[in-house]
Amino acid sequence: MAATFDILLVGAGHAHVVVLRQWAAHPVKARRIALLSPSPYAWYSGMLPGLLAGHYRPEQCRIHLPPLCRAAGVEFIQGTLDTLEADKKKVRLVDETWLQGQWLSLNTGSVPRLPERQQSSIEICPVKPFADFLLTVKRWQQNPAPVAIVGGGAAGVELALALAHQTPSLALFCGGVLLRGHLPTLRTRALRHLHQRGIQVHEHCAVDTLTGDRLMSGQQTVWQGNRVIMATGPTPLAWWQNSGLQCDPQGFIQSSATLQSPSHPHIFATGDCATIAGTPKNGVNAVRQGEVLANNLTHLFTKHPLGRFKPATSPLALLADGQGGALMSWGPLTGEGRLAGRWKDFLDRRFIRHHSIDKWA
Ligand SMILES: Cc1cc2nc3c(=O)[nH]c(=O)nc-3n(C[C@H](O)[C@H](O)[C@H](O)COP(=O)(O)OP(=O)(O)OC[C@H]3O[C@@H](n4cnc5c(N)ncnc54)[C@H](O)[C@@H]3O)c2cc1C
Known part of the structure; x- marks a missing residue:
C-alpha cells in the first residue's frame, strides 16, 4: 500500500526550498505533506564555484532539509523517485516503495x-x-x-x-x-x-x-x-517522458503559467525539469517560481484562484570570477570587480541564511 499525502513534493530543488521556507512562516494546517529527496541537503548552485575556488566551506553552500521540513510541517522522506504514474498520482522509489499524493509537485532539476x-x-x-x-x-x-x-x-x-x-x-x-x-x-x-x-x-x-x-x-x-x-545545459530524463505527462518537443515537462501540467493539472512542475513559456531554465527563475508555487499549493485548499508566474524581464546576472570578484549584467549594463563580488556574496549568503532554520536565531 502506498503512503498517501495531500501534497507530495518531489525533489528539493530551488523552488521547493522556497516553498518550505514560506510554509515555515505560514504553515498549511491540517494537511499531510511530504518532501522526497535523495539527500538531507539541498545545494545552492550559485555558491558552488566559490566553494571550488576555496572561498566557502561545504556547510555554507547547502540547506539542511529535515529541520526546515519540521518547521514547515512537512514530513521528510529520504529517497529517489524512479517512476511516476501521472494518471494514478503515484510515484515508485528506487527502493520499490510507493508514495501517492492528491497533489504532486515536481522540482527535480535535470542532468x-x-x-x-x-x-x-x-x-x-x-x-x-x-x-x-x-x-x-x-x-x-x-x-x-x-x-x-x-x-x-x-x-x-x-x-x-x-x-x-x-x-x-x-x-x-x-x-x-x-x-x-x-x-x-x-x-x-x-x-x-x-x-x-x-x-x-x-x-x-x-x-x-x-x-x-x-x-x-x-x-x-x-x-x-x-x-x-x-x-x-539540462537534458530531459526518461522518467518524465514515461510518466504520461505532456512534455515539450525536447522532452521536458510542460508546465503552465500557474505551474501546473496542462495534461495533469493535479501535478505541478517547476525549475529545470519544466518548460514554461518565455522562461529560461536557471536558478533565478526556479527561485521566483517557488514564491508562486507556495501560494498556489496553499490556495488548492482554500479555493483561491491560482497565481500566474511571470519570468523576470531583466534579471541581474552575477558570475563569480574565481578571485572574489564578479562579472555582472543587468538590463543593458555590464560591469565587473570586487564590489560586484561582494554583492554576489551578500545575496548568496542571505539566501542560505534565509532558508536554513538552524541559522535563524
Ligand atoms: C556550477 C553552477 C553554477 C550555477 N550558477 C547559477 C547562478 O549563479 N544563477 C542561476 O540562476 N543559475 C545558476 N545555475 C543553474 C542552476 O543550478 C539551475 O538552473 C538550478 O539548480 C535549477 O534548480 P531546480 O530548482 O530545477 O533544481 P536543482 O537545484 O537542480 O535541484 C533538484 C533537486 O532534485 C533532486 N532530485 C533529482 N532527481 C530526483 C529524483 N529522481 N527523486 C527525488 N529527488 C530528485 C536533486 O537531488 C536536487 O536536490 C548554475 C548551475 C551550475 C551547475
Whole structure:
C-alpha cells in the first residue's frame, strides 16, 4: 500500500526550498505533506564555484532539509523517485516503495547532456548531481591534472575561473559562442578573464564523442586528457517522458503559467525539469517560481484562484570570477570587480541564511 499525502513534493530543488521556507512562516494546517529527496541537503548552485575556488566551506553552500521540513510541517522522506504514474498520482522509489499524493509537485532539476563514449578512458564528471560532482572535483584537486570543461554557459565559465589556479591546464569548449543569450559585452569581459587566467577557450566547437583519451568534435580531435567536466545545459530524463505527462518537443515537462501540467493539472512542475513559456531554465527563475508555487499549493485548499508566474524581464546576472570578484549584467549594463563580488556574496549568503532554520536565531 502506498503512503498517501495531500501534497507530495518531489525533489528539493530551488523552488521547493522556497516553498518550505514560506510554509515555515505560514504553515498549511491540517494537511499531510511530504518532501522526497535523495539527500538531507539541498545545494545552492550559485555558491558552488566559490566553494571550488576555496572561498566557502561545504556547510555554507547547502540547506539542511529535515529541520526546515519540521518547521514547515512537512514530513521528510529520504529517497529517489524512479517512476511516476501521472494518471494514478503515484510515484515508485528506487527502493520499490510507493508514495501517492492528491497533489504532486515536481522540482527535480535535470542532468547535463553527456557525449557518446567509444572505448574511452576519460573520467567524466557531470555538474549534477551536485554532491557527486563535488566529491569528484575534490578527489581531482588532490592530484592535479589537465581538465576540459564542456559547456560555455554561465556555469562552465564560472567553473573554469574557479578551477584555473588549481589545474595545470584548462580548456573550455562551447558549441556556439560563449555565454549565448547574455549581453555581448558580458561575453567580452568573460573572454578577457578566461584568457588572463590561461584558459583555452574553444567556441563553435561542439564536443560529441569521447574516444580513448580524446575529445572529438565530428571527426576532429580537439583535446587529449583524462578528466572532463560536463556543464552542458539540462537534458530531459526518461522518467518524465514515461510518466504520461505532456512534455515539450525536447522532452521536458510542460508546465503552465500557474505551474501546473496542462495534461495533469493535479501535478505541478517547476525549475529545470519544466518548460514554461518565455522562461529560461536557471536558478533565478526556479527561485521566483517557488514564491508562486507556495501560494498556489496553499490556495488548492482554500479555493483561491491560482497565481500566474511571470519570468523576470531583466534579471541581474552575477558570475563569480574565481578571485572574489564578479562579472555582472543587468538590463543593458555590464560591469565587473570586487564590489560586484561582494554583492554576489551578500545575496548568496542571505539566501542560505534565509532558508536554513538552524541559522535563524
Ligand atoms: C556550477 C553552477 C553554477 C550555477 N550558477 C547559477 C547562478 O549563479 N544563477 C542561476 O540562476 N543559475 C545558476 N545555475 C543553474 C542552476 O543550478 C539551475 O538552473 C538550478 O539548480 C535549477 O534548480 P531546480 O530548482 O530545477 O533544481 P536543482 O537545484 O537542480 O535541484 C533538484 C533537486 O532534485 C533532486 N532530485 C533529482 N532527481 C530526483 C529524483 N529522481 N527523486 C527525488 N529527488 C530528485 C536533486 O537531488 C536536487 O536536490 C548554475 C548551475 C551550475 C551547475
